[in-house]
Amino acid sequence: xxxxxxxAAYVSDWGLREALREITQNALDxxxxxxxxxxxxxxxxVISNQxxxxxxxxxxGNSIKSYGAIGKYxxxxxxxxxxxxxxxxxxxxxxxxxxxxxxxDLSSFKEPTFVIYEGQSAASERxxxxxxxxxxxxVHDIYKDIDHGICEEGLYVNGLYVSDLPGFRYGYNIx
Numbered sequence: 358x359x360x361x362x363x364x365a366a367y368v369s370d371w372g373l374r375e376a377l378r379e380i381t382q383n384a385l386d387x388x389x390x391x392x393x394x395x396x397x398x399x400x401x402x403v404i405s406n407q408x409x410x411x412x413x414x415x416x417x418g419n420s421i422k423s424y425g426a427i428g429k430y431x432x433x434x435x436x437x438x439x440x441x442x443x444x445x446x447x448x449x450x451x452x453x454x455x456x457x458x459x460x461x462d463l464s465s466f467k468e469p470t471f472v473i474y475e476g477q478s479a480a481s482e483r484x485x486x487x488x489x490x491x492x493x494x495x496v497h498d499i500y501k502d503i504d505h506g507i508c509e510e511g512l513y514v515n516g517l518y519v520s521d522l523p524g525f526r527y528g529y530n531i532x
């Protein structure tokens with residue numbers, strides 16, 4: 358178990374959409390991203406890529422991303438797992454024969470803190486992030502293959518959702 362001194366209130370303005378954005382960004386940075394249902398199950402989705410990571414990536418401030426990739430401090434996946442745990446959505450990441458699941462634990466502090474439990478999984482040359490929740494209403498809004506410039510709504514960078522733009526008539530997709 359890896360214990361982070363972070364409470365459930367951290368990034369309290371983040372919801373499922375922001376968590377999925379972080380997981381999707383990691384997959385895009387690693388290359389060959391795929392999003393789909395696991396064995397046709399609407400309540401089990403997998404976001405996978407050709408990347409890899411080992412246990413050290415779970416340290417805050419540690420990342421193996423290449424130059425030019427978005428995110429270099431290794432926070433996105435951990436924060437996504439924190440949000441999913443806060444929403445009580447079962448999730449786990451698998452890579453290289455290991456499995457990692459976010460949760461909250463009361464053993465170290467008076468208040469529950471975020472932890473990542475480690476386990477074993479089938480060896481894989483891919484990174485797979487499993488989410489046991491129907492994300493079909495969100496997943497296709499997170500990443501859009503759209504031209505740069507004005508789009509339907511929200512702020513996107515290279516097609517990846519960044520935020521809503523309340524009060525704006527149009528959205529933008531910035532290169």
